[in-house]
Amino acid sequence: MNFNERLSGYITEIEDALKGYLPSQDCLYGDVIKAMSYSLLDAGKRLRPVLTLEFCRVCSGDYKNAMPFACALEMIHTYSLIHDDLPCLDNDDMRRGKPSCHKAFGEDMALLAGDSLLNLAFETALRDTADIPGAHLAAYTLAKASGIGGMIGGQVIGVQSEGKRIPMETLRKMHSQKTGALILAAAEMGCILGGNNEKDLAAAREYAVNLGIAFQIVDDILDVVGDQQLLGKPIGSDAANEKSTYVTLLGLEKAREYADLYTAKALDALEYFGEKADFMRELTKMLLKRNH
Numbered sequence: 001m002n003f004n005e006r007l008s009g010y011i012t013e014i015e016d017a018l019k020g021y022l023p024s025q026d027c028l029y030g031d032v033i034k035a036m037s038y039s040l041l042d043a044g045k046r047l048r049p050v051l052t053l054e055f056c057r058v059c060s061g062d063y064k065n066a067m068p069f070a071c072a073l074e075m076i077h078t079y080s081l082i083h084d085d086l087p088c089l090d091n092d093d094m095r096r097g098k099p100s101c102h103k104a105f106g107e108d109m110a111l112l113a114g115d116s117l118l119n120l121a122f123e124t125a126l127r128d129t130a131d132i133p134g135a136h137l138a139a140y141t142l143a144k145a146s147g148i149g150g151m152i153g154g155q156v157i158g159v160q161s162e163g164k165r166i167p168m169e170t171l172r173k174m175h176s177q178k179t180g181a182l183i184l185a186a187a188e189m190g191c192i193l194g195g196n197n198e199k200d201l202a203a204a205r206e207y208a209v210n211l212g213i214a215f216q217i218v219d220d221i222l223d224v225v226g227d228q229q230l231l232g233k234p235i236g237s238d239a240a241n242e243k244s245t246y247v248t249l250l251g252l253e254k255a256r257e258y259a260d261l262y263t264a265k266a267l268d269a270l271e272y273f274g275e276k277a278d279f280m281r282e283l284t285k286m287l288l289k290r291n292h
Helices: 003-021 030-040 047-058 063-085 101-105 107-126 135-146 151-161 168-178 180-194 198-225 246-250 252-288
Strands: none
Touching: 003 047, 003 063, 003 252, 030 063, 030 101, 030 107, 047 063, 047 180, 047 198, 047 252, 063 101, 063 107, 063 135, 063 151, 063 180, 101 107, 107 135, 135 151, 135 180, 151 168, 151 180, 168 180, 168 198, 168 246, 180 198, 198 246, 198 252, 246 252
């Protein structure tokens, strides 16, 4: 199976699984489920769940056992985007090429849709997974990465840093939590569910930390020079919100050099896995050159 076939296959399985985990809309609170579905389904790169499934496979596990955790991770990522777009935070009107959840359903329903996806994530990760080796540790890993010591902590730093020129150390800390924590959790969960070998985990962590940095730098670059139609959201939002980014601190060309550097570090970390990591090598290179 070549790279494109495997990636397409993973995405199709993830999409189908996500649909299966969503509750029926035929109920008194169906409106919030419609809002959840609107933001969760048929959109996004599915990078994080793909990493979870692939690391499970590379670590000799059955990737299907990792599917509930991969979907839970995507639910948490989506909830964070819904909340990020709200007027009290980034106030973005577009997401993934269509109106943001709060534009389509109202601020109240968008807030509740995000809350519901966060809770559904842990229902999904903990339902019918007790017999899967490593399930408890994988769920704990996801909870920790999503909370104040992970993604939310990074978001707090981001809010506090708006309108300020923050030092590079603070920028790195912010993105290691806001963006990097879920990417790291994706790799860790895959390894845990694939066998929980400490050497595998160490290599996966090294890979994911560097991938997370490279991914964020490319995001910052695309916010300046990207194509709005391809991105599915307005460019220039970082500047409009007076956010410090890798581009504002380093300049465009230096930021590109850093993206190359951290991508190379991520690829170096994959050497531990040998030929089994060929898919992730191609994925990593694709993410560096992405236009959305």
